[in-house]
Amino acid sequence: EPEVTQTPSHQVTQMGQEVILRCVPISNHLYFYWYRQILGQKVEFLVSFYNNEISEKSEIFDDQFSVERPDGSNFTLKIRSTKLEDSAMYFCASSGDSRNQPQHFGDGTRLSIL
Amino acid sequence: AQSVTQPDIHITVSEGASLELRCNYSYGATPYLFWYVQSPGQGLQLLLKYFSGDTLVQGIKGFEAEFKRSQSSFNLRKPSVHWSDAAEYFCAVLPSSGNTPLVFGKGTRLSVIA
Incomplete structure (x- = not known):
């Protein structure tokens, strides 16, 4: 079964540095998402991306965050000038041809x- | 306000016993409903989903969930739990219209004892 792949599995970065998290969504999916899960807390929506632009974003997704689909397969999340509170698990997800299709993480x- | 509530933070059941994990939502109209499971260090795996139709939905790994409109609930059940079911379970809700993104509950951690 096709799956969403994320790299790296673990990233350690000094505060203030930039970090790029990479994702390869399922190939025929059109909607892409990033979520964050701070240790011990629930999964929080960051941003959704469709048709090469952001379709929705949460208030967490401020100016330090950006997303990009640089080619036909990758979907990246960039965090500029990281802060201690950015420490978390970051999940990428994708879904099919409409927003109500199940998201695969x-x-x-x-x-x-x- | 729109919300998803999983009232049980942690549940412990004996192997072979039945399981029910609770989920309640607060939305104006019937949303799309999902259950995801997260094993330690892993991503989120879709167990099952409800869009419309039969209110009892079957999922993977022997799980099922029942949508009850009158109670705004979507409880997850399994008749006989296996030790490998120990994980974190998340209920998630996607409003059926508009652009509100997928919203997760805080999760229920399931422990299985011999």
Whole structure:
């Protein structure tokens, strides 16, 4: 079964540095998402992306965050000038040809900010 | 306000016993409903979904869930739990219209004892 893949599985970064988290969504999916899960807390929506632009974003997704689909397969989340509170699991998800299709999640990237 | 509530933070059941995990939502209209499971260090795996029609839906790994409109609930059940079912379970809701993104409950951690 096709799956969403995320790299790296664990990223350790110094506070203030930029980090890019990478995702390869399922190939025929059109909707892409990033979520965050701070340790011990619930999964929180960050942003959704469709037709090469952001379709929805939460208030967490401020100016330090950006997303990009640089080619036909990758979907990236960039965090500029990371803060300690950015430490979390970041999940990428994708869904099919409409927003009500089930979202399939990757295994996540654990981001640790030192 | 729109919300998803999983009232049980942690449940412990004996292997072979039955299981019911509760989920209640607060939305104006019937949303799309999902259950995801997260094993330690893993991503979110879709167990089952409800869009419309038969209110009892079957999922993977022997799980089922029943949508009850009158109670705004979508409880997850399994008749006989296996040790490998120990994980975190998340109920998620997607409003059937508009652009509100997928909203997760806080999760219920399931422990299975011999």
